[in-house]
Every structure is written in structure tokens, then in C-alpha cells.
Amino acid sequence: MPIADQIRPIRWQNDALELLDQRQLPAQEHYLRLQEVEAVAAAIRDMVVRGAPAIGITAAFGMALAARAIAGTADWRESLNRSAEVLKRARPTAVNLAWAVQQQLHNAGLCDDVTTASEALLRWAQELLAQDIRDNQRMGALGAEVLPPEGGILTHCNTGSLATGGYGTALGVIRAGIAAGRNWRIYADETRPWLQGARLTAWELQKDGIPFSLNVDGAAAHLMARGEIQAVIVGADRIAANGDTANKIGTYALAVLAHYHDIPFFVAAPVSTVDFAMPHGNGIVIEERPAEEVRQCGGRELTPAGVAVRNPAFDVTPAALIAAIITEKGVVRPPFLEGLAALGG
Template structure:
């Protein structure tokens, strides 16, 4: 695999999704042509990852418009269907952003919506390549190492989580292309094993050396001096740089701070939510209890025991060494916040 795996594409009448629930056992696709099926696919993680969800949300509006015409919906029912797509998962801001971006095109018809959704997809692929290059440049400049690097990553932020190439894994791919990766520690990522099932699959397909480790092993790996840098993705980034990512990320961040190695967050600028001042305002999705109380359909916890299953945690900005987007690198822990960067860009634009 070259990193150009097609996670999501419009076929002309439906949205074709690479079904990530089937990996790594087999590669299969789901063709989605109605809102109920799309919302279910998003919630079941057939499609997942903040950038990919943004693209899915945009095409989801096209699906809703087509279904409304096919089934004779009135405007209120169409609006309700679009809202269901927008709210299918609450933490990743890209889903709502994708929907919101194409909404002004609904009055022009489904073709206009599809064209704008395709633009979002194309922009994501280009942006991911830029993220990879900026991130690799920054890491090599900061570490100054003249040897291949040992990289740790958490969850999946590769081609499968985007429209193509990847964010955090895009940085790893770029480093690998330059001959600068010795090994990647891929955290298994509880409870659905996106690291073991998806990240390891992507790295293996790309010929990048990797090992899978339990989430609980990650801080020890870092503190033992076995990793040079940790690179993770993000589902929402607050204006002050607080970062929501898959549960377990904050443990990685704390270990990086203790060991004195960089924690790099790689994400498109669309993942930055300037309307959210800090991490306390980021909604945290809680997943079904069965994901942690059962395994392979069999219950693994006592029958009377419940579950607490947050899908994400929030890493404070002070622990984020660098935020890499398609526009460059912000050294967040040193005070370069997204809100400040946006303000500078606005001033520059007015000039």
C-alpha cells in the first residue's frame, strides 16, 4: 500500500466507504445511499477519523438531498436528516464542519453539494501531504539526530482516518520516505483496537517497521528511553491548544513531558475549533458499555458491573510540544496557540 488507499469516494449515486470494522481480516466496502445507513456507519466506525468524518458529513448532505427528492420529503424533514448526520458523533468537529460547509449549496441542487464535498476531499489529501512534510522537517530539526528515529503513535491517524495519506501517520510516512524511521510503536488503542487493527495494517502495508503494544505500555516505553518522539492526531483542538484525541493520549503526553521528548499533534486546520476556548468545553463522546464489558461477544466483566467508556481525552496545551497543520507548525507549549495564530492571519489578510 502506498498510502493512497481510498477510504471514501462518491460513486455518482452513493458514498462508498472502506469498511474499517472488517480490517485487518479483509478489505471490504459499504455503499451508502440513505441517511439511516450513513449515520449507522459513522456510529459503528465503518468510517472514522476526524478528517474522513468531515468528508463523510459533506457527502452525507448530498445523500440527504437525493433521498429527499426520491421520497418526497418536505424541508423540515430534510433539515432533520442533515442534523442527524451532523450530530452522529459529537467530539470530532470536522463532521459538523463538513456538513456546515456544503449547506449553502443545497439550494443549488445535489450536484453543487457533491462538487463542494469533493473539494473538501481533494483539499484534505493535499493538506495531509503538507502536514507530513512540515512535521518531518520540524521533528528532524528539533531532534538533530543523524540516525533513524523511534516513533510512538496512538490510535489511527493514517490514510484510513482521512481522505488519503494521513496526518500523524502522514508525518511517519514522510520520515520513512527519507529513511529516518527505525521503528514505530503503535499503541493497540482500547477498546476497539484501532492501533492494532488499523495503524499496524497501514504501516505493514507501507513497509514501515512497527510493533503493537498495549496502551498501558506506552508511558513505560517513553520513560525507558525507547522512543524519540510521539506523533498523534486530533479530533478537536481548542483555541488555546488543548487537544482532544483518542482515550489514552493524555498518558502519552504526560510521559513525553516527563521524559523530555516532543509530543507532536498532526491535524488539519479544520480540526481547530476557535469557538471552543479550552478543553473543558469539548464534548467527550461516551461509547457503548459493551465495548469494554465484552470481548468477541462474550462478557468479560461480572454481570452486575457497569462501564465508563469515554472515547476521547483532552491533553492540556502545556503538554503539546508542536501542532502541525497544512499551514505550518505551532509550538503550542511555548505559547503559540491556534487563536493567536488565527488572529495574526486575520490581521495580515486585512493588510
């Protein structure tokens, strides 16, 4: 089955960064035009762009914009460091953000002046975007060989083009498998509270003409018990050196359910998502987001006024529950510490 793969949520046009505003999907496809680093940080924080790889790419362009804005400044390195901190504070959990910002600081350190740095940072951001798409396509091909050849495949949150530069991680594996003729039935969790599955994954699957069923998050156990699910595949926002994986809230529950029902649970993510300095998942900072995201839906109040809310954006799935981690450089199976280290060099 041919796959269109035409969704590109991040683009550089006419000396500005343009981001597909994911808050407005699926009702409207609208690109925001950003020319200042503060606006890029706000876009990351406010969920205009989301997904670890996409956040990293966006931050790389943010650093390029910061360098362009300080042309002619004597203390341009200090100014660039301040912009880096602004970007890194936007969201704390996804390692790709800090990784991309540090890479851009390194690139700037190789330059003698801000003009050269500005050109170098923009060039690297553009290369990162292009490389991410190629890596995702490679990851998809590798993952399609690992998942069962037929049956139900359940995914959580959005891990497609919208979460990356294009093609996707876990959803990229699904794209590659369907294109290769796998006899899969796709199930997408709605993914509360931002409904990334209901709004974004469903939108992408429809665009590609891939048949699927949307289900509420709480239906996963029922579907597994009925034998409708043969594998679960998710993305990752940060993977510790031992394989513990932080991903969208609800992922850990899926992994526990899959383990109980003897269903393989897969993670698909680029090697840049692995935090080799983080020994295990206990050290991963979990972002707590505003209570209004749970109290409201589409601006409409759902709860009694003032109700207390816990809104962790992520949870950590222990490595022991993961069958394999699929990357662009290869598929790693337990023990993950050695396998991931080998991929990371």
C-alpha cells in the same frame, strides 16, 4: 523509501457512497454501499468510519445524498436541515462533522432549487475528499521536518488513510518522514477498547512496508523510561482555540508521560479540526460509548456480567503539554492562541 499510499477508505461510485468497513479490518476489506443519509449517520455512529477528517468527509457526502433524496420536494430546505441534525447527532466530539455539515448547508443556501443544490453538494464533497489528501501530504512534509531526525516515534490510535480521505495526519507525518529517509523506529499503541492501533495502524504500516512494533497502551511509560521513544505524535478530533486538544482516550496520559520524560509531544491535524469558537478544552463534549465495547472483545465477554463501565471515547490534553501543532498550513508552536488564529484567518 517509496510509500504506496493506496488506501482510500471513502469513495463515490455509481451514485452511491462507499465506505471501507473498518470494523472488519484487518481480516476483511469490505466496502459498504450507502445511498441514504440515515445509513451514513449509522455508519459514523457505529464506527464503520472513524477519525475526525474521515467523519467530516463522510458527512459531506451524506448531505449530498440527502439532497438527492428530496428532489421535487417543496420544503427541501427544511428537509435538508433535518438531515443535517441527523448527521450531527451521530458523534458529538469531532468538530469536522459539524463543520462539514454546516458548509454543505451554506452551499445549499446559495442554490435556487434542490436539483442545483444536489449537484453543488456532491461536487463540494468530492472536492473536500481530494483536498484532504493533498492537505495531508503537505502536513506530512511539514511534520517530517519538525520531528527528531532519528529515534523512536510513538503514535496512538489510527491517524492514517483510514482516519482521513487518504495518507493521514500523524501517520501521514510518519509516512513522509520514512519516505524522506528518516531513521525512525515506529511504535504503535494498541489503543483500547477498539484496538485501532492493533487492527488499523498495524494494517496500514504493513501495507506500506514500514517496520514497526506494536505495544500495549500500558507499555508506553516503560518504553520511554528505557530511552526508546524520542517523540510522540498523535492526531486530534477537536482542538480548542487555545490549543487544548481532544483525541482518542489515552492521549492525555501519553502527554503527561512524555512531559515527565522530557519527550516532545506533537499533534497533527488539519485547520478544520480547530474549533475557534471553543476558547479552551473544558467545553469540549466528550462522547461516552456503550459499555459492551469494554466488556467484550470480538463479541466475547471479558468481564463479570453486569459490571459497571466508564467508556469515554476521548480525553483532552492541555496545550501546555504540546510541543507543536502540525497543520497543512504550517506548524504552530506555543502560544497557540495567536498562532492558530493566524492560520485560521
